[in-house]
Every structure is written in structure tokens, then in C-alpha cells.
Amino acid sequence: SDYGTDGHRHFMHKEIAEQPDAVRRVLKGRLDERFQTVRLGGLEMDAREMREFRRVKILGCGSAYYAGQAGAQFIEELARIPADAEPASEFRYRNPVIEKDTLYVAVSQSGETYDTLVAVQELKRKGGRVIGLVNAVGSSIARECDGGVYLHAGPEVAVASTKALTNMMVGFALLGLHLGRIRDVSPADGRRLLQALTALPEQIETILADEEQLAAVAKTLAQAPSLFFVGRTRGFPVAREGAQKFKEISYRHAEAYQTSELKHGPLALVGPDLPTVAIVPDDELLDRNLGALQEITARSGPLVVVTHDGVDLGVTSAHVVAVPKSEPELDPLLLTIPLQLLAYHAALLLGHDVDKPRNLAKSVTVE
Ligand code: G6P
DSSP states (O other), rough: OOOOOOOOSSHHHHHHHHHHHHHHHHHTTTTTTTTTEEGGGGGGOOOOHHOOOOEEEEOTTTTTHHHHHHHHHHHHHHHOEEEEEEEEETTTTTTTOOOTTTTEEEEESSOOOOHHHHHHHHHHHHTTTEEEESTTTTTTHHSSSSEEEEEEOOOOSSOOOOOOHHHHHHHHHHHHHHHHHHOOOHHHHHHHHHHHHHHHHHHHHHTTTHHHHHHHHHHHHOOSSSEEEEEEETTHHHHHHHHHHHHHHHOOEEEEEEGGGGGGTTGOSSTOOOOEEEEOOOOOTTTHHHHHHHHHHHTTOOOEEEEETTTOOSSSSSEEEEEEEOOOGGGHHHHHHHHHHHHHHHHTTTTTSSSOOOOSSSSOOOO
16 A cells, blocks of 8 residues: 655654544534534434433543543543443453343444444344444445444554544544533533533644654653552543553553552552552642642652643642643543554663564454
8 A cells, every 4th residue: 555654754644644634534514513413323313312322332442442531531421321331352251241222332442343343233133223433434344334423534553553543533522522412411501512622633733843842752661660550530541551552552551540549459559660650630620630749749750631721739849731622522632642643662672573562463363
């Protein structure tokens, strides 16, 4: 294929840089300004059918599963429908109860991940309704599903998913808003979220422009044998994805925790040799998160704080990475972007094959 790195040193770097355009593509033609909602033509279900669902269950593997966790939160917050995510690799083996008022969503970049495909087939065999959030058009998972939302991120080559993952999150936000507007989300709230979605590409550009600073922060993290990534509620899927990305390509041990759980165990490890990357959105939990930062600095734990512009952290020793504010429900999207560059630059410094980490495949199409 003629898909090259276009002057970038790695596919991963190219794909990170492509995100503003990738997000423009997943939004294109889908924002309905007149009714302050979104148009998802591929769903093959009308509003009446969509209203019948009482629960949403999201299935995917690896980064797609973490995007699904963020997606479950979007859907629960925007549409007030209980939603959760589970690794498809577990779901397919545990004889799950399939309910007819549950909307199942399979999420996959390649559309060929065997565990996700088999989970979809098992669901269909038992009469479940399953839609796909898939990047690769015409792929096996896309064909098995009862319609869905194509992600239009374009081809992704680096094993560590970046633009596809971002578009998964946008896809879930679209689905959440769609489900919300046929339930209780008001036109005014719909407008607020449409504006937030429209603003994303430029906000991502702003974050990417800070690459040099992120590379400097990565340098402080690359030498640590082990790291924590912490976040709570909306920040937790961000922390999980950040830890996953970091360990995949830097081969450093990185573990994600809910910030609220630090005091219930992991704090025992915090000290000068164990850096923490803390996700601290400017939201209703800010004060609680700031309290946790103090717990970490009191134990001389090095800190990198990924937060929003204008937040006063009250700690001076931290490396601060600030991203533009979105609407609270959509915060996870932008908070994830700097973590890609932290992982990328750490792996680069350590001399690893960024695009093809050892032991991993881009798409796991076997049992
Ligand atoms: C593999 C890759 C991961 C990816 C996962 C799901 O494990 O190494 O980077 O997130 O598969 O892939 P999918 O194509 O289904 O999104």
C-alpha cells in the first residue's frame, strides 16, 4: 500500500498527528444543528426501537475495551441508561445472560479481533441486538453486527492505537447523545454537546502543539521501573488507557488505579522511586483529587498531573500538563491525547520499536 509515514519518524507519530482530521471525519454529516442531535444513519433502528433499551453493554479488547469504558460513562451520563464495558475475551467464555432490552455494542479498530467477533456471534446466536463501532469498513465484525457507526479514522498501522481510539470515544459520544436526545436530554443540552464535539479538532491541535513539553515530561518518567496512573470516574478510563499505552511500548510496569482507591492499598508503594501520572479534570471532584495529590507529594512521590487550563493544583513540585476544557461529559477525550505522546516519547528515549512492540500484534485474529 502507499500508506507511508509521510515524513514522520513512526506511524504512531503520524497517526497521533492525524487526529484532528480523523475527528472531523467521524463527525462529518452526523451533527444535526436543527434538532440539536446526531444522525447515525448506519444504526438500522428507529427512535422507537432505540427507546426500548434499558441497558447498554460494550464489548472490545485492549484499547478498544478502555475506549468502551469511557463510552459506557458517556452513554450513562448523556442518556441516563445503565452502561458498562467488558473485555470481549472474557464475555465470550462465561456464558453471559443475554437480555433483549440490552443494546450490545462491539467496538473494534480492525473489525477482525477474533475474541470480539466470537462474542458478537455468540450474542447473535442467542438473539441479542448488537451494533458495531468499527473502523475497518466491511470487516468481519462490521458485517456480523446489526448496523453500527463507522469510525472513519483511516488506516492505522502502529500497534498502539491512537486515532482509532480517539474516534471510538467520539463514536460513543455520538451514540450517547443520540440515545439521550430520544430520551430526556433537552435541546439546549444537545446544543451544548454539539458545540463541544465541534470544538474537539482544534482543541486536539492545541494539545499536539505542546509536544516538546510532553517529550520533556516523558524523559522524567522513562527511567522509573514502575509507575501509577490514577484517575477517578471520568478520569479512570483515561488512566487505564494511559497505563496500557505506556507499558505496551516502553515495557515499563504501569498500573492504573482509581485515585479514590490509593488510600486503600497502593499508597504503600508511593515514594521517590514511583512516579504517578494523575488525571485531574476541572470537574465536581477536583477538590478530592487535589487532596490525593497532596498525599502523594507528602510521600515524595514524583507527580505528573494531566489537568485543565486554569486549574490551581496547590502543589508546586508537579509537572503540569494542561489541556483545553471540554464539556464535563466529554473531558476523557482530550485528557487521553497527551498520554499518547508521553508513551511515545518514553519508548523513543528507551530505544524501542515504537510501531511494533515485542510480543504484540496489531490485530489478534486467532484464538
Ligand atoms: C490487539 C492490539 C491492541 C488493540 C486490540 C483490539 O491486542 O495489540 O492495540 O487495542 O487488539 O483491536 P481492535 O482492532 O479490535 O480494536
